[in-house]
Amino acid sequence: MSQFGDYMAELLATKPSQDITPFLSQYSIYLYISVIVVLVVVVYACKKVQLIPHGFWAGGFEHMMDWLRRDVGYNVIGPDADRHMPFLMTIFVFILTSNLIGLIPGVHGATGTIGVTLALAIISFIYFNYYGVKAQGKRYILSFAPKGVAFPMNVLVWVIELFSCFLRLITLAIRLFGNMYAGHLALGAFAILTSVFFMPLAQGLTLAAVGGALPGILWFLFLVLMYFMELLMACIQAYVFTMLSSVYIQLAAYNEE
Amino acid sequence: MGVIGYGLGVIGAGIGIGLAAHGAALGIARQPEMQSRLFTIFILGAAFSEALALIGLVLALIQ
Numbered sequence: 001m002s003q004f005g006d007y008m009a010e011l012l013a014t015k016p017s018q019d020i021t022p023f024l025s026q027y028s029i030y031l032y033i034s035v036i037v038v039l040v041v042v043v044y045a046c047k048k049v050q051l052i053p054h055g056f057w058a059g060g061f062e063h064m065m066d067w068l069r070r071d072v073g074y075n076v077i078g079p080d081a082d083r084h085m086p087f088l089m090t091i092f093v094f095i096l097t098s099n100l101i102g103l104i105p106g107v108h109g110a111t112g113t114i115g116v117t118l119a120l121a122i123i124s125f126i127y128f129n130y131y132g133v134k135a136q137g138k139r140y141i142l143s144f145a146p147k148g149v150a151f152p153m154n155v156l157v158w159v160i161e162l163f164s165c166f167l168r169l170i171t172l173a174i175r176l177f178g179n180m181y182a183g184h185l186a187l188g189a190f191a192i193l194t195s196v197f198f199m200p201l202a203q204g205l206t207l208a209a210v211g212g213a214l215p216g217i218l219w220f221l222f223l224v225l226m227y228f229m230e231l232l233m234a235c236i237q238a239y240v241f242t243m244l245s246s247v248y249i250q251l252a253a254y255n256e257e
Numbered sequence: 258m259g260v261i262g263y264g265l266g267v268i269g270a271g272i273g274i275g276l277a278a279h280g281a282a283l284g285i286a287r288q289p290e291m292q293s294r295l296f297t298i299f300i301l302g303a304a305f306s307e308a309l310a311l312i313g314l315v316l317a318l319i320q
Contacts, residue, residue, distance in 0.1 A: 012318070075297060171308045178311030181318075240304045243297065
């Protein structure tokens with residue numbers, strides 16, 4: 001069992017963010033790969049726009065777009081959602097692709113590092129503030145204060161709401177990064193546990209080694225279970241990021257009671 | 258020590274997500290036609306309380 005601690009410390013100590021050169025890492029290589037994958041799939045799917053989409057990719061993209069427009073667009077933003085769909089769809093497809101690429105064993109997906117998720121969060125932050133200022137002008141900064149609250153409390157709530165607006169930037173970044181990184185760590189821990197129990201088998205096929213490998217089978221089942229859990233998590237986190245972006249856009253730009 | 262602190266912090270997030278799931282399940286049982294809206298609200302609530310636990314995880318890891 002002490003082997004597990006050693007391997008786990010090694011896993012935690014690896015910093016793939018700087019491994020090739022200080023400016024090029026495995027994360028950035030997989031970032032470019034996921035951008036290329038998105039571009040290829042989208043260009044292939046939308047090569048010719050048809051009234052009735054034919055084929056696997058075109059039909060799938062059409063379905064996803066339609067679902068996002070209904071579920072994230074019209075449900076949250078309202079009838080003006082079509083203006084924001086290109087942005088939300090781009091964010092969703094990119095995050096989903098990099099999350100799923102990160103689940104291939106041995107790959108460091110781009111969303112597993114704080115730099116990429118913080119960049120995405122800053123893009124979203126600037127986007128919804130831009131539309132808030134565009135819709136409300138100078139009154140946007142005052143719109144954080146709730147209406148119908150008496151004078152002294154008004155100012156206090158305004159300060160808290162302004163602070164929580166900047167906190168949105170941090171929580172958007174931390175949520176995506178934390179989910180992905182914790183998932184990768186959990187998968188790594190289960191993989192290490194499996195290999196620790198199976199390792200005596202590699203040195204010789206004895207009865208003791210076979211008996212010692214039995215708990216490894218259990219850990220391997222946990223690993224497979226966790227992998228499917230992370231597959232679900234990759235989709236849900238892309239959805240949550242898109243959903244929260246659209247909720248923030250709605251709060252900033254369309255919140256006139 | 259950081260791991261213990263993270264475990265303590267996760268209690269609150271667990272209660273929060275559990276409450277969100279409870280409310281969503283009750284609402285869907287009463288009004289099944291509202292399922293898609295309630296699921297969205299549940300995901301949002303879970304995401305907000307999950308963020309607190311994840312900040313704890315990041316703090317436990319970077320120490």
